[in-house]
Amino acid sequence: MSTSSPRVTKRSLQSLLLKRFGMAAGTYALVLLLLWVAAFNDLLSGSLSGALACSALVVVSQLAFLLLFRSGLNLRFRDPSLTEAQVLVGLALHTFLLAQLDSARGTLLLFYVVILMFGVFQLRPGVFARCAAFAFFSFASLNLWEGYHMRLAEPGLALLQNCTLSVALIWQSLFASYVQALRQRMRQRRYALQAHQDTLRGMMRQLEDLVATDELTGLFNRRHFLRLALRELETLGGGRQHGLALIDLDHFKRINDVHGHAAGDRVLQTFAAVARACLRDGDVLARYGGEEFVLFLPNTDADQFTTCCERLREAFACAEPVGVQVDNLSLSAGMTLIGEGDDLDEALQRADQALYRAKRGGRNRCDAAWEGAGA
Numbered sequence: 001m002s003t004s005s006p007r008v009t010k011r012s013l014q015s016l017l018l019k020r021f022g023m024a025a026g027t028y029a030l031v032l033l034l035l036w037v038a039a040f041n042d043l044l045s046g047s048l049s050g051a052l053a054c055s056a057l058v059v060v061s062q063l064a065f066l067l068l069f070r071s072g073l074n075l076r077f078r079d080p081s082l083t084e085a086q087v088l089v090g091l092a093l094h095t096f097l098l099a100q101l102d103s104a105r106g107t108l109l110l111f112y113v114v115i116l117m118f119g120v121f122q123l124r125p126g127v128f129a130r131c132a133a134f135a136f137f138s139f140a141s142l143n144l145w146e147g148y149h150m151r152l153a154e155p156g157l158a159l160l161q162n163c164t165l166s167v168a169l170i171w172q173s174l175f176a177s178y179v180q181a182l183r184q185r186m187r188q189r190r191y192a193l194q195a196h197q198d199t200l201r202g203m204m205r206q207l208e209d210l211v212a213t214d215e216l217t218g219l220f221n222r223r224h225f226l227r228l229a230l231r232e233l234e235t236l237g238g239g240r241q242h243g244l245a246l247i248d249l250d251h252f253k254r255i256n257d258v259h260g261h262a263a264g265d266r267v268l269q270t271f272a273a274v275a276r277a278c279l280r281d282g283d284v285l286a287r288y289g290g291e292e293f294v295l296f297l298p299n300t301d302a303d304q305f306t307t308c309c310e311r312l313r314e315a316f317a318c319a320e321p322v323g324v325q326v327d328n329l330s331l332s333a334g335m336t337l338i339g340e341g342d343d344l345d346e347a348l349q350r351a352d353q354a355l356y357r358a359k360r361g362g363r364n365r366c367d368a369a370w371e372g373a374g375a
């Protein structure tokens, strides 16, 4: 996932950029078509070779851009869309195209604005203004050049075209900065929204933890345990078994009576800490209620499960609760196995009966009820 997602993002970015390039190339094709319409209607200022050169330049420049996109070289640039470069090349080519026309020049003037439209959503306001200025000075220079060489047929019309173009470009530059400001605001809102979502997700996680956890011991509570165990049972494949044990701390009432309720709490916490140290990550231990706990060991058999419960019993017997002097800590456990198609309530009852036997048998021991579990 982590290795493929940047590649996927890159591929979708490239396909988007190629689509945009296709739009630009289509616009070039239309403008060239108009040039040739002008040519066939004798509206060229010079010979056909100028129109041919213009067409060739357009084709070559577009092929160069296509090559950049197809090879992925565009991704090495700060702006992989190469918008500024494409717009500047487009404006220069358009000026060259207009130079081929005389009276029809005004008709195609609006394509300066069309070319700059490609930068409205992509270019920063400063860069956009620079491109607009380039468009204006290109066209103004063309007129000045022709005026200097006495080739300007209608200077008044040329002046009007320059003024019209400058008004359109100023308006478009203002529009572009408005669009950019809007995009910036939307981006900030999206970030803020994402931050809110993250906070909410964190709070949800905290709530889920709170709902699933026993406050005193930090273990899962009974409700969460039952949910987990049922989920495990649903996904249990054929032939596999889980271990289920009810664990009860012995003579806990006496601990409370002799040492106080706070000491009893400390003993419960000590058991949780000892059990955590004894168990593996996938094992599930929960406080079932009071001084009773339930253990769920995935994928085990009778021998392994007994070894695990015995290890836990011995470890608790050696535990020393911090700040409390309690001797003879012990626990009793009732064990059973639970297999595919087994009922969780029935398995809990089997474990409870085994626990009862362990208590009756003198406590500080693990008794089993393998029968009925297919063990």
Ligand SMILES: Nc1nc2c(ncn2[C@@H]2O[C@H](COP(=O)(O)OP(=O)(O)OP(=O)(O)O)[C@@H](O)[C@H]2O)c(=O)[nH]1
Binding pocket: 216, 248, 249, 250, 251, 252, 253, 254, 256, 260, 261, 262, 263, 264, 265, 268, 289, 290, 291, 359, 363
């Ligand atoms: N300190 C403390 N005591 C609790 C808590 N929950 C239940 N208890 C006490 O645990 C004691 C359980 O006592 P019993 O059910 O008689 O069991 P026991 O004394 O451990 O005797 P056996 O189970 O037969 O060995 C009761 O006194 C409860 O008040 C708790 O959260 N903290």
